[in-house]
Amino acid sequence: MSIEVRRTESHELRLAADTTRIALLFPPVDDTEWEKWSPGWEREHLSVSAWDGDRCVGHAGSFEFETLVPGGTWVPTSGVTRVGVLPTHTRRGALSRMMRLLLDEHRDEGKVIASLRASEAPIYGRFGFGLAGEAVSVAVEPRRTGPVRGAAPGSMRLLTKDELLAVTPTVYRRAQHRPGAIARSDFFWSRVLKSTIEGASAEFVAVHTSPDGVDDGYVLYSIAWEEQALADNMGTCTLIDLFGASPEVELALWDHMLRLSLIRTIQAENRPLDDLVRNAVPDRRGYQVRRRWDEQWVRLLRVQEALEARSFADGPSVTIAVDDPWYPDNCATFHIGAAGVRRIDEPADLHAPIAAISAAYFGSVSWRDLIVVGGVTGTTEAAARADVLFTCHPTTWSGTFF
Ligand SMILES: CC(C)(COP(=O)(O)OP(=O)(O)OC[C@H]1O[C@@H](n2cnc3c(N)ncnc32)[C@H](O)[C@@H]1OP(=O)(O)O)[C@@H](O)C(=O)NCCC(=O)NCCS
Numbered sequence: 001m002s003i004e005v006r007r008t009e010s011h012e013l014r015l016a017a018d019t020t021r022i023a024l025l026f027p028p029v030d031d032t033e034w035e036k037w038s039p040g041w042e043r044e045h046l047s048v049s050a051w052d053g054d055r056c057v058g059h060a061g062s063f064e065f066e067t068l069v070p071g072g073t074w075v076p077t078s079g080v081t082r083v084g085v086l087p088t089h090t091r092r093g094a095l096s097r098m099m100r101l102l103l104d105e106h107r108d109e110g111k112v113i114a115s116l117r118a119s120e121a122p123i124y125g126r127f128g129f130g131l132a133g134e135a136v137s138v139a140v141e142p143r144r145t146g147p148v149r150g151a152a153p154g155s156m157r158l159l160t161k162d163e164l165l166a167v168t169p170t171v172y173r174r175a176q177h178r179p180g181a182i183a184r185s186d187f188f189w190s191r192v193l194k195s196t197i198e199g200a201s202a203e204f205v206a207v208h209t210s211p212d213g214v215d216d217g218y219v220l221y222s223i224a225w226e227e228q229a230l231a232d233n234m235g236t237c238t239l240i241d242l243f244g245a246s247p248e249v250e251l252a253l254w255d256h257m258l259r260l261s262l263i264r265t266i267q268a269e270n271r272p273l274d275d276l277v278r279n280a281v282p283d284r285r286g287y288q289v290r291r292r293w294d295e296q297w298v299r300l301l302r303v304q305e306a307l308e309a310r311s312f313a314d315g316p317s318v319t320i321a322v323d324d325p326w327y328p329d330n331c332a333t334f335h336i337g338a339a340g341v342r343r344i345d346e347p348a349d350l351h352a353p354i355a356a357i358s359a360a361y362f363g364s365v366s367w368r369d370l371i372v373v374g375g376v377t378g379t380t381e382a383a384a385r386a387d388v389l390f391t392c393h394p395t396t397w398s399g400t401f402f
Pocket of ligand 1 (some may be wrong): 097
């Protein structure tokens with residue numbers, strides 16, 4: 001029987017959730033879990049699914065949020081998530097058709113980019129996604145790393161349970177300054193702060209306040225304690241979020257972390273490549289990178305709007321011809337300079353497949369590298385001009401998994 005791909009009806013969402021879980025090698029959802037999760041499936045979520053008769057055999061969903069682009073504008077984003085096809089129905093084109101339907105709908109609704117976190121790196125390039133931002137997981141030894149140089153002045157306070165949802169989201173929004181950061185909805189916050197609010201484990205939010213009274217950063221962390229040897233520091237701290245409005249505020253938050261008593265190791269799964277703290281402590285080897293991974297896959301859905309939304313650095317202009325097999329409107333040549341972007345009808349300096357310009361968009365992937373490995377054609381001189389215009393500091397990083 002052929003596979004039907006369509007929007008999921010609301011009464012089918014639980015079947016779709018089961019399919020996604022099984023494809024991702026988890027058991028199906030039980031009643032208690034579904035009670036907790038169904039709001040996240042029913043609201044703020046575009047859901048498409050694949051059906052073999054009355055069996056749901058595949059699912060792809062998408063959150064709606066905004067992403068920060070270079071220059072400080074937030075653009076409407078399709079946050080692709082919950083992707084899976086049952087092992088009985090893979091490699092028959094189900095994901096390809098679901099992805100097309102999902103992105104078509106969100107593009108029609110005005111989403112400018114799509115963004116996702118991939119289970120495997122080879123899956124999404126064929127749909128026009130490019131790797132736009134990486135991250136590292138790290139282990140830090142506080143006894144080797146403190147004290148921190150360059151921290152912003154100010155004070156720290158621990159939030160009470162009642163303050164968590166009232167304060168943390170506001171400080172988070174104020175603290176975003178990296179391209180690729182995403183706006184977190186109430187649903188995201190209920191997930192991020194769930195354990196802290198429930199208080200089942202030792203989990204805390206500490207907020208930094210500037211000398212003039214503005215809450216400008218926070219750190220969210222949990223602690224696991226092994227009561228084996230009083231003689232040694234046995235706590236392991238997991239750093240979940242650390243966001244500050246400036247590098248100096250982030251150093252103040254790190255200073256708080258590195259001064260915690262009784263902690264032997266601080267581990268963090270998701271930190272930016274250019275975490276400044278490693279250069280702000282006397283012994284940088286106390287900050288060890290365990291793994292470097294592909295955090296953010298991005299696809300430009302509306303190329304012109306995306307380019308117009310971001311700013312470009314000063315430098316000579318460049319012209320880039322984009323090829324997008326899915327959306328003919330994106331197939332055009334763009335003149336890009338510090339003053340802005342316009343379509344032109346002239347030969348281009350660089351020719352870029354949609355996945356390449358999507359990778360380069362946030363300014364952390366080099367056009368010169370894309371000539372070598374990303375399918376871009378043109379001269380390295382033109383790519384060097386594009387690099388000057390596109391490059392952005394600090395590096396692209398979101399810090400939010402979904
Ligand atoms: C990844 C997954 C959703 C792909 O679904 P699918 O329906 O088999 O994908 P399609 O049939 O549309 O495949 C399209 C193309 O992508 C390729 N492809 C699909 N999954 C791939 C993978 N994991 N690695 C490499 N290539 C892959 C296919 O070979 C196919 O290539 P072709 O057109 O050249 O033949 C499915 O394998 C799955 O559910 N995996 C486990 C869960 C998972 O990883 N989900 C993603 C979470 S981010």
